[in-house]
Amino acid sequence: MNITRRRGAIAFFITLGVILVGLAVTQSAWILLNERTVALAVLGFILFSLLIAGVVLNTVFLVREIRRNERQDSFLNAVTHELKTPIASIRLYLETLQRRPLDEAQRQQFYTNMLADSDRLLATVEQVLKAGQLGQRQRQQNRxxxxxxxxxxxxxxxxxxxxxxxxxxxxxxxxxxxxxxxxxxxxxxxxxxxxxxxxxxxxxxxxxxxxxxxxxxxxxxxxxxxxxxxxxxxxxxxxxxxxxxxxxxxxxxxxxxxxxxxxxxxxxxxxxxxxxxxxxxxxxxxxxxxxxxxxxxxxxxxxxxxxxxxxxxx
The missing domain is CATH 3.30.565.10 (Histidine kinase-like ATPase, C-terminal domain)
Incomplete structure:
Protein backbone atom coordinates (compact mmCIF):
# COMPACT_ATOMS: atom_id res chain seq x y z
CA MET A 1 0.00 0.00 0.00
CA ASN A 2 2.85 2.41 0.84
CA ILE A 3 4.50 1.70 -2.53
CA THR A 4 1.23 2.35 -4.37
CA ARG A 5 0.70 5.66 -2.56
CA ARG A 6 4.27 6.67 -3.24
CA ARG A 7 3.97 5.93 -6.95
CA GLY A 8 0.72 7.89 -7.05
CA ALA A 9 2.38 10.87 -5.35
CA ILE A 10 5.31 10.77 -7.76
CA ALA A 11 2.95 10.61 -10.75
CA PHE A 12 0.96 13.54 -9.35
CA PHE A 13 3.99 15.78 -8.98
CA ILE A 14 5.36 14.83 -12.40
CA THR A 15 1.99 15.79 -13.88
CA LEU A 16 2.03 19.00 -11.85
CA GLY A 17 5.46 19.87 -13.21
CA VAL A 18 4.30 19.31 -16.81
CA ILE A 19 1.22 21.50 -16.21
CA LEU A 20 3.36 24.26 -14.69
CA VAL A 21 5.69 24.23 -17.68
CA GLY A 22 2.66 24.40 -19.98
CA LEU A 23 1.27 27.33 -18.02
CA ALA A 24 4.58 29.15 -18.21
CA VAL A 25 4.78 28.67 -21.99
CA THR A 26 1.14 29.71 -22.44
CA GLN A 27 1.56 32.81 -20.28
CA SER A 28 4.69 33.88 -22.16
CA ALA A 29 3.00 33.43 -25.55
CA TRP A 30 -0.09 35.32 -24.41
CA ILE A 31 1.90 38.29 -23.21
CA LEU A 32 3.81 38.41 -26.49
CA LEU A 33 0.68 38.18 -28.66
CA ASN A 34 -1.49 40.65 -26.73
CA GLU A 35 -1.23 44.25 -25.64
CA ARG A 36 -0.36 44.98 -22.05
CA THR A 37 -3.74 45.70 -20.51
CA VAL A 38 -4.72 45.85 -16.85
CA ALA A 39 -6.79 42.66 -17.15
CA LEU A 40 -3.89 40.84 -18.75
CA ALA A 41 -1.53 42.05 -16.03
CA VAL A 42 -3.90 40.79 -13.33
CA LEU A 43 -4.28 37.44 -15.06
CA GLY A 44 -0.55 37.21 -15.50
CA PHE A 45 -0.02 37.93 -11.80
CA ILE A 46 -2.47 35.17 -10.82
CA LEU A 47 -0.87 32.67 -13.17
CA PHE A 48 2.59 33.64 -11.98
CA SER A 49 1.52 33.20 -8.33
CA LEU A 50 0.14 29.75 -9.14
CA LEU A 51 3.37 28.95 -10.91
CA ILE A 52 5.48 29.96 -7.93
CA ALA A 53 3.24 28.00 -5.52
CA GLY A 54 3.49 24.92 -7.73
CA VAL A 55 7.28 25.18 -7.98
CA VAL A 56 7.57 25.52 -4.19
CA LEU A 57 5.28 22.52 -3.66
CA ASN A 58 7.20 20.48 -6.21
CA THR A 59 10.52 21.41 -4.57
CA VAL A 60 9.25 20.43 -1.11
CA PHE A 61 8.13 17.07 -2.47
CA LEU A 62 11.49 16.44 -4.15
CA VAL A 63 13.39 17.34 -0.98
CA ARG A 64 11.18 14.96 1.05
CA GLU A 65 11.79 12.19 -1.48
CA ILE A 66 15.55 12.74 -1.36
CA ARG A 67 15.57 12.61 2.45
CA ARG A 68 13.36 9.51 2.44
CA ASN A 69 15.68 7.79 -0.02
CA GLU A 70 18.67 8.69 2.15
CA ARG A 71 16.95 7.19 5.21
CA GLN A 72 16.11 4.04 3.28
CA ASP A 73 19.71 3.72 2.06
CA SER A 74 20.93 4.09 5.63
CA PHE A 75 18.38 1.48 6.72
CA LEU A 76 19.55 -1.00 4.06
CA ASN A 77 23.19 -0.47 5.06
CA ALA A 78 22.34 -0.90 8.75
CA VAL A 79 20.26 -4.04 8.16
CA THR A 80 23.00 -5.50 5.95
CA HIS A 81 25.51 -4.93 8.74
CA GLU A 82 23.17 -6.29 11.42
CA LEU A 83 22.63 -9.45 9.35
CA LYS A 84 26.18 -10.03 8.10
CA THR A 85 27.99 -9.49 11.40
CA PRO A 86 26.37 -12.31 13.43
CA ILE A 87 26.39 -14.64 10.41
CA ALA A 88 30.12 -14.06 9.91
CA SER A 89 30.73 -14.57 13.63
CA ILE A 90 28.77 -17.84 13.74
CA ARG A 91 30.57 -19.07 10.62
CA LEU A 92 33.96 -18.29 12.18
CA TYR A 93 33.10 -20.21 15.36
CA LEU A 94 31.87 -23.19 13.35
CA GLU A 95 35.01 -23.26 11.20
CA THR A 96 37.15 -23.12 14.35
CA LEU A 97 35.20 -25.99 15.91
CA GLN A 98 35.57 -28.01 12.72
CA ARG A 99 39.30 -27.48 12.18
CA ARG A 100 40.79 -27.34 15.69
CA PRO A 101 40.57 -29.60 18.73
CA LEU A 102 39.22 -27.58 21.66
CA ASP A 103 38.70 -28.41 25.29
CA GLU A 104 35.18 -28.57 26.69
CA ALA A 105 35.32 -25.11 28.31
CA GLN A 106 36.24 -23.46 25.00
CA ARG A 107 33.55 -25.39 23.16
CA GLN A 108 30.89 -24.30 25.63
CA GLN A 109 32.04 -20.68 25.33
CA PHE A 110 31.80 -20.91 21.55
CA TYR A 111 28.29 -22.36 21.83
CA THR A 112 27.27 -19.50 24.14
CA ASN A 113 28.66 -16.90 21.72
CA MET A 114 26.92 -18.52 18.74
CA LEU A 115 23.61 -18.55 20.60
CA ALA A 116 24.03 -14.86 21.40
CA ASP A 117 24.79 -14.09 17.74
CA SER A 118 21.79 -16.12 16.59
CA ASP A 119 19.58 -14.22 19.06
CA ARG A 120 20.86 -10.94 17.62
CA LEU A 121 20.19 -12.17 14.10
CA LEU A 122 16.70 -13.34 15.00
CA ALA A 123 15.91 -10.03 16.73
CA THR A 124 16.88 -8.06 13.60
CA VAL A 125 14.77 -10.28 11.32
CA GLU A 126 11.77 -10.09 13.67
CA GLN A 127 12.08 -6.31 13.89
CA VAL A 128 12.02 -5.92 10.11
CA LEU A 129 9.10 -8.34 9.73
CA LYS A 130 7.08 -6.67 12.47
CA ALA A 131 7.70 -3.24 10.95
CA GLY A 132 6.20 -4.53 7.72
CA GLN A 133 3.18 -5.97 9.52
CA LEU A 134 2.50 -2.81 11.50
CA GLY A 135 2.97 -0.62 8.45
CA GLN A 136 0.30 -2.51 6.50
CA ARG A 137 -2.58 -2.85 8.93
CA GLN A 138 -3.64 -2.49 12.51
CA ARG A 139 -3.72 -5.52 14.74
CA GLN A 140 -6.87 -5.74 16.80
CA GLN A 141 -7.15 -9.49 17.36
CA ASN A 142 -6.20 -11.55 20.42
CA ARG A 143 -6.37 -8.67 22.91
Whole structure:
Protein backbone atom coordinates (compact mmCIF):
# COMPACT_ATOMS: atom_id res chain seq x y z
CA MET A 1 0.00 0.00 0.00
CA ASN A 2 2.85 2.41 0.84
CA ILE A 3 4.50 1.70 -2.53
CA THR A 4 1.23 2.35 -4.37
CA ARG A 5 0.70 5.66 -2.56
CA ARG A 6 4.27 6.67 -3.24
CA ARG A 7 3.97 5.93 -6.95
CA GLY A 8 0.72 7.89 -7.05
CA ALA A 9 2.38 10.87 -5.35
CA ILE A 10 5.31 10.77 -7.76
CA ALA A 11 2.95 10.61 -10.75
CA PHE A 12 0.96 13.54 -9.35
CA PHE A 13 3.99 15.78 -8.98
CA ILE A 14 5.36 14.83 -12.40
CA THR A 15 1.99 15.79 -13.88
CA LEU A 16 2.03 19.00 -11.85
CA GLY A 17 5.46 19.87 -13.21
CA VAL A 18 4.30 19.31 -16.81
CA ILE A 19 1.22 21.50 -16.21
CA LEU A 20 3.36 24.26 -14.69
CA VAL A 21 5.69 24.23 -17.68
CA GLY A 22 2.66 24.40 -19.98
CA LEU A 23 1.27 27.33 -18.02
CA ALA A 24 4.58 29.15 -18.21
CA VAL A 25 4.78 28.67 -21.99
CA THR A 26 1.14 29.71 -22.44
CA GLN A 27 1.56 32.81 -20.28
CA SER A 28 4.69 33.88 -22.16
CA ALA A 29 3.00 33.43 -25.55
CA TRP A 30 -0.09 35.32 -24.41
CA ILE A 31 1.90 38.29 -23.21
CA LEU A 32 3.81 38.41 -26.49
CA LEU A 33 0.68 38.18 -28.66
CA ASN A 34 -1.49 40.65 -26.73
CA GLU A 35 -1.23 44.25 -25.64
CA ARG A 36 -0.36 44.98 -22.05
CA THR A 37 -3.74 45.70 -20.51
CA VAL A 38 -4.72 45.85 -16.85
CA ALA A 39 -6.79 42.66 -17.15
CA LEU A 40 -3.89 40.84 -18.75
CA ALA A 41 -1.53 42.05 -16.03
CA VAL A 42 -3.90 40.79 -13.33
CA LEU A 43 -4.28 37.44 -15.06
CA GLY A 44 -0.55 37.21 -15.50
CA PHE A 45 -0.02 37.93 -11.80
CA ILE A 46 -2.47 35.17 -10.82
CA LEU A 47 -0.87 32.67 -13.17
CA PHE A 48 2.59 33.64 -11.98
CA SER A 49 1.52 33.20 -8.33
CA LEU A 50 0.14 29.75 -9.14
CA LEU A 51 3.37 28.95 -10.91
CA ILE A 52 5.48 29.96 -7.93
CA ALA A 53 3.24 28.00 -5.52
CA GLY A 54 3.49 24.92 -7.73
CA VAL A 55 7.28 25.18 -7.98
CA VAL A 56 7.57 25.52 -4.19
CA LEU A 57 5.28 22.52 -3.66
CA ASN A 58 7.20 20.48 -6.21
CA THR A 59 10.52 21.41 -4.57
CA VAL A 60 9.25 20.43 -1.11
CA PHE A 61 8.13 17.07 -2.47
CA LEU A 62 11.49 16.44 -4.15
CA VAL A 63 13.39 17.34 -0.98
CA ARG A 64 11.18 14.96 1.05
CA GLU A 65 11.79 12.19 -1.48
CA ILE A 66 15.55 12.74 -1.36
CA ARG A 67 15.57 12.61 2.45
CA ARG A 68 13.36 9.51 2.44
CA ASN A 69 15.68 7.79 -0.02
CA GLU A 70 18.67 8.69 2.15
CA ARG A 71 16.95 7.19 5.21
CA GLN A 72 16.11 4.04 3.28
CA ASP A 73 19.71 3.72 2.06
CA SER A 74 20.93 4.09 5.63
CA PHE A 75 18.38 1.48 6.72
CA LEU A 76 19.55 -1.00 4.06
CA ASN A 77 23.19 -0.47 5.06
CA ALA A 78 22.34 -0.90 8.75
CA VAL A 79 20.26 -4.04 8.16
CA THR A 80 23.00 -5.50 5.95
CA HIS A 81 25.51 -4.93 8.74
CA GLU A 82 23.17 -6.29 11.42
CA LEU A 83 22.63 -9.45 9.35
CA LYS A 84 26.18 -10.03 8.10
CA THR A 85 27.99 -9.49 11.40
CA PRO A 86 26.37 -12.31 13.43
CA ILE A 87 26.39 -14.64 10.41
CA ALA A 88 30.12 -14.06 9.91
CA SER A 89 30.73 -14.57 13.63
CA ILE A 90 28.77 -17.84 13.74
CA ARG A 91 30.57 -19.07 10.62
CA LEU A 92 33.96 -18.29 12.18
CA TYR A 93 33.10 -20.21 15.36
CA LEU A 94 31.87 -23.19 13.35
CA GLU A 95 35.01 -23.26 11.20
CA THR A 96 37.15 -23.12 14.35
CA LEU A 97 35.20 -25.99 15.91
CA GLN A 98 35.57 -28.01 12.72
CA ARG A 99 39.30 -27.48 12.18
CA ARG A 100 40.79 -27.34 15.69
CA PRO A 101 40.57 -29.60 18.73
CA LEU A 102 39.22 -27.58 21.66
CA ASP A 103 38.70 -28.41 25.29
CA GLU A 104 35.18 -28.57 26.69
CA ALA A 105 35.32 -25.11 28.31
CA GLN A 106 36.24 -23.46 25.00
CA ARG A 107 33.55 -25.39 23.16
CA GLN A 108 30.89 -24.30 25.63
CA GLN A 109 32.04 -20.68 25.33
CA PHE A 110 31.80 -20.91 21.55
CA TYR A 111 28.29 -22.36 21.83
CA THR A 112 27.27 -19.50 24.14
CA ASN A 113 28.66 -16.90 21.72
CA MET A 114 26.92 -18.52 18.74
CA LEU A 115 23.61 -18.55 20.60
CA ALA A 116 24.03 -14.86 21.40
CA ASP A 117 24.79 -14.09 17.74
CA SER A 118 21.79 -16.12 16.59
CA ASP A 119 19.58 -14.22 19.06
CA ARG A 120 20.86 -10.94 17.62
CA LEU A 121 20.19 -12.17 14.10
CA LEU A 122 16.70 -13.34 15.00
CA ALA A 123 15.91 -10.03 16.73
CA THR A 124 16.88 -8.06 13.60
CA VAL A 125 14.77 -10.28 11.32
CA GLU A 126 11.77 -10.09 13.67
CA GLN A 127 12.08 -6.31 13.89
CA VAL A 128 12.02 -5.92 10.11
CA LEU A 129 9.10 -8.34 9.73
CA LYS A 130 7.08 -6.67 12.47
CA ALA A 131 7.70 -3.24 10.95
CA GLY A 132 6.20 -4.53 7.72
CA GLN A 133 3.18 -5.97 9.52
CA LEU A 134 2.50 -2.81 11.50
CA GLY A 135 2.97 -0.62 8.45
CA GLN A 136 0.30 -2.51 6.50
CA ARG A 137 -2.58 -2.85 8.93
CA GLN A 138 -3.64 -2.49 12.51
CA ARG A 139 -3.72 -5.52 14.74
CA GLN A 140 -6.87 -5.74 16.80
CA GLN A 141 -7.15 -9.49 17.36
CA ASN A 142 -6.20 -11.55 20.42
CA ARG A 143 -6.37 -8.67 22.91
CA UNK A 144 -6.21 -9.78 26.50
CA UNK A 145 -5.80 -8.21 29.93
CA UNK A 146 -2.08 -7.84 30.65
CA UNK A 147 -0.27 -7.14 33.91
CA UNK A 148 2.00 -4.34 32.72
CA UNK A 149 4.23 -4.53 35.79
CA UNK A 150 4.95 -8.23 35.22
CA UNK A 151 5.57 -7.67 31.52
CA UNK A 152 8.06 -4.84 32.18
CA UNK A 153 9.84 -6.93 34.84
CA UNK A 154 10.17 -9.77 32.32
CA UNK A 155 11.57 -7.39 29.71
CA UNK A 156 14.08 -5.98 32.20
CA UNK A 157 15.32 -9.51 32.99
CA UNK A 158 15.60 -10.36 29.28
CA UNK A 159 17.57 -7.17 28.55
CA UNK A 160 19.98 -7.78 31.44
CA UNK A 161 20.61 -11.31 30.19
CA UNK A 162 20.89 -10.28 26.54
CA UNK A 163 23.50 -7.60 27.25
CA UNK A 164 25.19 -9.44 30.15
CA UNK A 165 24.41 -6.66 32.63
CA UNK A 166 24.39 -6.75 36.44
CA UNK A 167 21.10 -6.30 38.29
CA UNK A 168 21.83 -2.68 39.24
CA UNK A 169 22.39 -1.63 35.59
CA UNK A 170 18.63 -1.64 34.94
CA UNK A 171 16.47 -0.96 37.97
CA UNK A 172 12.70 -1.36 38.03
CA UNK A 173 11.31 0.76 40.84
CA UNK A 174 8.39 -0.57 42.92
CA UNK A 175 4.95 0.62 41.86
CA UNK A 176 3.59 3.19 44.36
CA UNK A 177 0.90 1.64 46.50
CA UNK A 178 1.84 -1.86 45.31
CA UNK A 179 -1.04 -1.86 42.82
CA UNK A 180 -1.39 -3.94 39.67
CA UNK A 181 -1.48 -2.03 36.41
CA UNK A 182 -3.59 -3.96 33.94
CA UNK A 183 -3.96 -2.93 30.30
CA UNK A 184 -5.86 -4.43 27.39
CA UNK A 185 -3.70 -5.39 24.45
CA UNK A 186 -1.51 -7.86 22.58
CA UNK A 187 1.19 -9.12 24.93
CA UNK A 188 3.64 -9.96 22.13
CA UNK A 189 3.49 -6.45 20.67
CA UNK A 190 3.77 -4.68 24.01
CA UNK A 191 6.73 -6.90 24.91
CA UNK A 192 8.39 -5.87 21.63
CA UNK A 193 7.81 -2.19 22.42
CA UNK A 194 9.26 -2.35 25.94
CA UNK A 195 12.25 -4.46 24.82
CA UNK A 196 13.03 -1.95 22.07
CA UNK A 197 12.97 0.91 24.57
CA UNK A 198 15.27 -0.95 26.98
CA UNK A 199 17.63 -2.01 24.19
CA UNK A 200 17.85 1.62 23.04
CA UNK A 201 18.59 2.80 26.57
CA UNK A 202 21.43 0.27 26.81
CA UNK A 203 22.75 0.86 23.31
CA UNK A 204 22.91 4.64 23.67
CA UNK A 205 24.74 4.47 27.01
CA UNK A 206 28.29 3.71 25.80
CA UNK A 207 29.95 5.09 28.93
CA UNK A 208 28.03 2.81 31.29
CA UNK A 209 24.48 1.55 31.62
CA UNK A 210 22.39 3.16 34.36
CA UNK A 211 18.72 2.78 33.48
CA UNK A 212 15.78 3.39 35.80
CA UNK A 213 12.26 2.21 35.00
CA UNK A 214 9.19 3.41 36.89
CA UNK A 215 5.49 2.56 36.63
CA UNK A 216 2.67 4.73 37.91
CA UNK A 217 -0.97 5.72 37.38
CA UNK A 218 -1.79 9.07 35.78
CA UNK A 219 -5.21 10.72 36.11
CA UNK A 220 -6.66 7.45 37.45
CA UNK A 221 -7.06 6.04 33.92
CA UNK A 222 -3.56 5.75 32.46
CA UNK A 223 -0.66 3.41 33.15
CA UNK A 224 2.62 5.27 32.69
CA UNK A 225 6.03 3.69 32.08
CA UNK A 226 9.13 5.91 32.22
CA UNK A 227 12.53 4.64 31.13
CA UNK A 228 15.39 7.01 31.94
CA UNK A 229 19.03 6.50 30.99
CA UNK A 230 22.20 8.54 31.53
CA UNK A 231 23.49 8.08 27.99
CA UNK A 232 24.29 10.41 25.12
CA UNK A 233 20.91 12.13 25.13
CA UNK A 234 19.24 13.92 22.22
CA UNK A 235 20.05 17.15 20.37
CA UNK A 236 17.35 19.86 20.27
CA UNK A 237 14.35 19.31 17.96
CA UNK A 238 14.86 15.54 17.78
CA UNK A 239 12.27 14.42 20.34
CA UNK A 240 9.59 13.70 17.72
CA UNK A 241 11.77 12.85 14.72
CA UNK A 242 13.28 9.78 16.38
CA UNK A 243 9.93 7.98 16.06
CA UNK A 244 9.94 8.18 12.25
CA UNK A 245 10.60 5.10 10.18
CA UNK A 246 14.29 4.63 9.19
CA UNK A 247 15.24 7.85 11.01
CA UNK A 248 18.66 8.06 12.63
CA UNK A 249 19.72 11.08 14.67
CA UNK A 250 22.50 12.88 12.75
CA UNK A 251 25.92 13.30 14.28
CA UNK A 252 29.14 11.34 14.49
CA UNK A 253 28.47 9.97 17.94
CA UNK A 254 24.99 8.79 17.00
CA UNK A 255 25.99 7.22 13.70
CA UNK A 256 28.71 5.14 15.36
CA UNK A 257 25.98 3.25 17.20
CA UNK A 258 24.52 0.60 14.94
CA UNK A 259 20.79 0.33 14.39
CA UNK A 260 18.10 -0.07 11.75
CA UNK A 261 16.04 3.02 12.52
CA UNK A 262 12.98 0.84 13.12
CA UNK A 263 12.94 0.35 16.89
CA UNK A 264 11.22 3.55 17.98
CA UNK A 265 8.99 3.52 14.89
CA UNK A 266 7.72 0.12 16.05
CA UNK A 267 7.25 1.42 19.58
CA UNK A 268 5.18 4.38 18.47
CA UNK A 269 2.89 2.36 16.20
CA UNK A 270 2.39 -0.42 18.75
CA UNK A 271 1.50 2.14 21.42
CA UNK A 272 -0.87 3.96 19.07
CA UNK A 273 -2.62 0.70 18.24
CA UNK A 274 -3.18 0.29 21.97
CA UNK A 275 -4.75 3.78 22.17
CA UNK A 276 -1.72 5.14 24.00
CA UNK A 277 1.09 7.59 23.35
CA UNK A 278 4.86 7.67 23.66
CA UNK A 279 7.11 10.71 24.00
CA UNK A 280 10.80 11.42 24.41
CA UNK A 281 12.58 14.15 26.34
CA UNK A 282 16.21 14.99 26.97
CA UNK A 283 18.03 17.87 28.69
CA UNK A 284 20.59 17.76 25.88
CA UNK A 285 23.60 15.88 24.57
CA UNK A 286 25.35 13.63 27.11
CA UNK A 287 22.56 14.24 29.64
CA UNK A 288 20.45 11.15 29.11
CA UNK A 289 17.00 10.54 27.70
CA UNK A 290 13.61 9.74 29.19
CA UNK A 291 10.99 7.83 27.21
CA UNK A 292 7.45 8.02 28.58
CA UNK A 293 4.90 5.43 27.47
CA UNK A 294 1.23 5.80 28.42
CA UNK A 295 -1.49 3.17 28.00
CA UNK A 296 -5.14 3.27 29.10
CA UNK A 297 -5.87 1.02 32.05
CA UNK A 298 -8.13 -1.95 31.28
CA UNK A 299 -11.76 -1.29 32.06
CA UNK A 300 -11.55 2.51 31.84
CA UNK A 301 -13.59 4.61 29.47
CA UNK A 302 -10.45 5.69 27.64
CA UNK A 303 -9.54 2.08 27.00
CA UNK A 304 -12.93 1.22 25.59
CA UNK A 305 -13.80 4.33 23.67
CA UNK A 306 -10.58 5.98 22.53
CA UNK A 307 -10.19 5.91 18.73
CA UNK A 308 -7.22 4.07 17.33
CA UNK A 309 -4.91 6.57 15.58
CA UNK A 310 -3.95 5.81 12.00
CA UNK A 311 -0.47 4.53 11.26
CA UNK A 312 2.13 6.57 9.44
CA UNK A 313 1.85 5.86 5.74
CA UNK A 314 5.38 6.80 4.87
Missing amino acids: TTIDLGALVAECVAITRQRHHLPDDAIVLEPIPGDVRLRVLGIAEDLRTAVLNLLDNAVKYSPEGVHVRCSLSIAHYTWATLRITDTGIGLPPNQNKRIFRRFYRVPGRTMMRIKGTGLGLFLVRNIVRQHDGEVTASSPGLNKGTTITLKLPLAGTKDSAAAPTPSLEST
